[in-house]
Amino acid sequence: xxxxxxxxxxxxxxxxxxxxxxxxxxxxxxxxxxxxxxxxxxxxxxxxxxxxxxxxxxxxxxxxxxxxxxxxxxxxxxxxxxxxxxxxxxxxxxxxxxxxxxxxxxxxxxxxxxxxxxxxxxxxxxxxxxxxxxxxxxxxxxxxxxxxxxxxxxxxxxxxxxxxxxxxxxxxxxxxxxxxxxxxxxxxxxxxxxxxxxxxxxxxxxxxxxxxxxxxxxxxxxxxxxxxxxxxxxxxxxxxxxxxxxxxxxxxxxxxxxxxxxxxxxxxxxxxxxxxxxxxxxxxxxxxxxxxxxxxxxxxxxxxxxxxxxxxxxxxxxxxxxxxxxxxxxxxxxxxxxxxxxxxxxxxxxxxxxxxxxxxxxxxxxxxxxxxxxxxxxxxxxxxxxxxxxxxxxxxxxxxxxxxxxxxxxxxxxxxx
Amino acid sequence: xxxxxxxxxxxxxxxxxxxxxxxxxxxxxxxxxxxxxxxxxxxxxxxxxxxxxxxxxxxxxxxxxxxxxxxxxxxxxxxxxxxxxxxxxxxxxxxxxxxxxxxxxxxxxxxxxxxxxxxxxxxxxxxxxxxxxxxxxxxxxxxxxxxxxxxxxxxxxxxxxxxxxxxxxxxxxxxxxxxxxxxxxxxxxxxxxxxxxxxxxxxxxxx
Amino acid sequence: xxxxxxxxxxxxxxxxxxxxxxxxxxxxxxxxxxxxxxxxxxxxxxxxxxxxxxxxxxxxxxxxxxxxxxxxxxxxxxxxxxxxxxxxxxxxxxxxxxxxxxxxxxxxxxxxxxxxxxxxxxxxxxxxxxxxxxxxxxxxxxxxxxxxxxxxxxxxxxxxxxxxxxx
Ligand code: SF4
Numbered sequence: 001x002x003x004x005x006x007x008x009x010x011x012x013x014x015x016x017x018x019x020x021x022x023x024x025x026x027x028x029x030x031x032x033x034x035x036x037x038x039x040x041x042x043x044x045x046x047x048x049x050x051x052x053x054x055x056x057x058x059x060x061x062x063x064x065x066x067x068x069x070x071x072x073x074x075x076x077x078x079x080x081x082x083x084x085x086x087x088x089x090x091x092x093x094x095x096x097x098x099x100x101x102x103x104x105x106x107x108x109x110x111x112x113x114x115x116x117x118x119x120x121x122x123x124x125x126x127x128x129x130x131x132x133x134x135x136x137x138x139x140x141x142x143x144x145x146x147x148x149x150x151x152x153x154x155x156x157x158x159x160x161x162x163x164x165x166x167x168x169x170x171x172x173x174x175x176x177x178x179x180x181x182x183x184x185x186x187x188x189x190x191x192x193x194x195x196x197x198x199x200x201x202x203x204x205x206x207x208x209x210x211x212x213x214x215x216x217x218x219x220x221x222x223x224x225x226x227x228x229x230x231x232x233x234x235x236x237x238x239x240x241x242x243x244x245x246x247x248x249x250x251x252x253x254x255x256x257x258x259x260x261x262x263x264x265x266x267x268x269x270x271x272x273x274x275x276x277x278x279x280x281x282x283x284x285x286x287x288x289x290x291x292x293x294x295x296x297x298x299x300x301x302x303x304x305x306x307x308x309x310x311x312x313x314x315x316x317x318x319x320x321x322x323x324x325x326x327x328x329x330x331x332x333x334x335x336x337x338x339x340x341x342x343x344x345x346x347x348x349x350x351x352x353x354x355x356x357x358x359x360x361x362x363x364x365x366x367x368x369x370x371x372x373x374x375x376x377x378x379x380x381x382x383x384x385x386x387x388x389x390x391x392x393x394x395x396x397x398x399x400x401x402x403x404x405x406x407x408x409x410x411x412x413x414x415x416x417x
Numbered sequence: 418x419x420x421x422x423x424x425x426x427x428x429x430x431x432x433x434x435x436x437x438x439x440x441x442x443x444x445x446x447x448x449x450x451x452x453x454x455x456x457x458x459x460x461x462x463x464x465x466x467x468x469x470x471x472x473x474x475x476x477x478x479x480x481x482x483x484x485x486x487x488x489x490x491x492x493x494x495x496x497x498x499x500x501x502x503x504x505x506x507x508x509x510x511x512x513x514x515x516x517x518x519x520x521x522x523x524x525x526x527x528x529x530x531x532x533x534x535x536x537x538x539x540x541x542x543x544x545x546x547x548x549x550x551x552x553x554x555x556x557x558x559x560x561x562x563x564x565x566x567x568x569x570x571x572x573x574x575x576x577x578x579x580x581x582x583x584x585x586x587x588x589x590x591x592x593x594x595x596x597x598x599x600x601x602x603x604x605x606x607x608x609x610x611x612x613x614x615x616x617x618x619x620x621x622x623x624x
Numbered sequence: 625x626x627x628x629x630x631x632x633x634x635x636x637x638x639x640x641x642x643x644x645x646x647x648x649x650x651x652x653x654x655x656x657x658x659x660x661x662x663x664x665x666x667x668x669x670x671x672x673x674x675x676x677x678x679x680x681x682x683x684x685x686x687x688x689x690x691x692x693x694x695x696x697x698x699x700x701x702x703x704x705x706x707x708x709x710x711x712x713x714x715x716x717x718x719x720x721x722x723x724x725x726x727x728x729x730x731x732x733x734x735x736x737x738x739x740x741x742x743x744x745x746x747x748x749x750x751x752x753x754x755x756x757x758x759x760x761x762x763x764x765x766x767x768x769x770x771x772x773x774x775x776x777x778x779x780x781x782x783x784x785x786x787x788x789x790x791x
Binding site: 065066069071073074075078106109110235236237238239245250251252257258348349350351352353360362364366374375377379383384386387391416 | 646648649650651674675676677678680681682693695699700702705706708710729730731732733734735742755756757758759767768772774
């Protein structure tokens with residue numbers, strides 16, 4: 001390291017690299033500097049952003065993804081169909097049900113089976129619990145980015161309510177692997193719906209407090225209003241997804257345009273905001289939690305009214321060992337049946353999509369009629385949102401980058417797969 | 418700075434036996450000899466380090482969800498004296514949260530090298546043990562080949578309680594085995610296998 | 625049904641360009657020769673398909689081709705949003721090259737970079753064709769091609785060293 005006394009800023013040629021204490025700085029143009037942010041950075045997330053700065057205004061932003069690329073698409077080609085579910089789930093374990101559901105749907109499309117009515121509602125139930133938990137996680141991380149530690153503590157505390165519910169339903173805090181081809185892994189436990197209603201009531205109350213301390217907080221508004229604006233036509237052009245898209249005034253939600261599972265029979269709205277800035281993106285998440293709570297109430301009513309039978313398609317249930325049926329008739333729930341180990345899926349190509357917490361996720365599954373898929377292609381919401389950094393961040397000041405990053409709710413393991 | 422250096426130059430090389438404010442390295446060496454050589458202060462160092470663990474904010478994979486939850490109100494790991502901190506230069510613990518990819522391996526080593534001694538590593542999750550569900554992936558490295566790991570936590574993902582337990586376990590290790598004070602005395606860890614060379618990890622790195 | 629309406633709109637836009645139709649479950653793909661893919665993309669875009677959902681490449685060593693499918697749909701037209709349309713291009717495996725469509729659909733930019741590193745497909749005219757997820761030494765090996773083998777799961781068949789691949 002050169003000693004500070006030698007550092008002369010004048011006469012610094014373009015293209016020359018100089019050593020400053022702890023970093024290398026390269027001058028890439030007149031008054032233009034390149035800095036590397038991450039993968040270790042104060043927020044959360046494991047992605048490097050290469051920023052070129054003019055003064056403190058970003059002129060070029062190059063997101064460098066792939067720090068969590070764990071080669072899921074390749075590994076899926078060597079695993080049997082049922083084992084791909086836990087594999088792709090690791091993409092976003094905080095949103096596990098939504099992430100795996102389209103894969104299961106694609107396999108179901110290839111096998112030409114439809115889950116029974118109750119299974120559909122059970123899937124919606126966990127999907128919405130996951131969506132709430134995932135939005136709360138996103139808000140908590142947003143708080144970390146902005147240095148608003150209350151907004152980290154509150155949503156993470158409230159998220160535990162929903163994680164706990166999911167744990168009671170499936171047995172795992174995060175990695176549920178709940179939907180399986182033909183149905184779900186188990187039925188709800190006794191007294192679950194009452195706890196669910198209690199959680200819904202609690203969360204409604206809390207959302208009001210979030211609004212007071214976070215969304216209507218003058219400091220937060222000053223930092224978020226008018227920052228990272230994505231106009232409607234640009235949002236469409238960039239193909240971004242999820243709450244970020246809806247904050248820009250595009251009314252697109254897979255639950256609406258192509259209702260899957262039981263969403264067609266449920267009554268809910270899709271919140272859309274027009275501003276397209278960071279604050280609007282935060283608002284969309286809060287409004288979506290409200291809608292999810294509405295859905296949860298309806299699902300709870302529906303599940304109570306339905307007879308407790310048929311969480312698995314007859315095709316599989318008929319083959320289940322007698323022990324399972326006995327346990328189910330006695331206790332009302334069983335674990336996953338070992339029926340899928342040699343699941344052969346007919347040849348074909350299927351494409352399925354679903355609305356995960358961060359946006360639309362699509363799967364393309366191709367089978368050759370063997371035990372393992374020929375190709376699994378997944379495009380996750382965060383990967384499609386990553387393009388925002390490149391096209392929206394330039395023109396803002398460097399200190400707006402955390403606000404933009406946080407507001408997009410970017411989750412690197414999901415983007416990198 | 419410049420005035421200090423010129424005064425130093427006039428005074429010639431630092432004499433042993435006196436503490437010079439301007440020469441931090443010599444001062445630190447002196448202080449270490451004074452404190453550790455003559456008195457039983459090693460125990461104090463261990464005790465102090467055990468209750469001020471600062472994990473660096475470096476999330477490598479999906480176990481990070483549970484890492485975040487560990488410091489959330491329900492589990493509140495702050496009561497053990499550990500709080501995630503932002504800059505590696507001010508931290509002494511790294512929690513490797515799951516898979517380390519080849520791209521991340523280099524970053525992990527760079528962060529590790531930036532942290533001051535004595536420093537510790539906890540490897541969290543099945544992926545950090547031996548790959549876990551991604552055992553045959555072509556893009557991962559085993560974290561124990563990159564940094565010397567003190568405590569491993571099994572599970573996929575481990576529950577927040579397990580991470581809290583690992584922190585308590587690390588505190589016990591530090592206090593019973595004197596990891597921190599030994600490290601200061603000896604300068605480096607000899608009880609751990611040598612990690613893979615940095616050139617292997619970082620040959621592709623730009624920046 | 626609604627999917628049929630989407631299909632007929634796409635068919636109309638692509639009339640004369642496509643050479644074959646492929647029915648998948650949940651989408652319909654039109655086969656297009658590589659020289660005319662830009663024309664096809666422009667026609668689809670002006671018909672209202674405004675973004676790319678997935679650039680899907682599949683390696684078929686038996687036929688010696690790599691198939692690249694652009695799955696597109698629409699945000700601005702709620703009618704078209706109900707269906708998914710693909711345009712499929714077959715490229716020779718030893719020298720896969722095709723014109724980039726990311727000038728027409730910006731949303732394809734990162735996904736084309738991904739297909740570039742995983743399959744080695746070169747997109748001519750792409751603004752910034754670099755590896756995106758992998759480190760450069762790995763990207764040269766194009767790991768999603770079928771001839772890149774990863775060690776697979778093995779089942780215990782008795783004895784200590786006898787490990788066999790599942791069927
Ligand atoms: S151990 Fe499990 S949860 Fe942790 S990083 Fe690995 S796959 Fe993710």
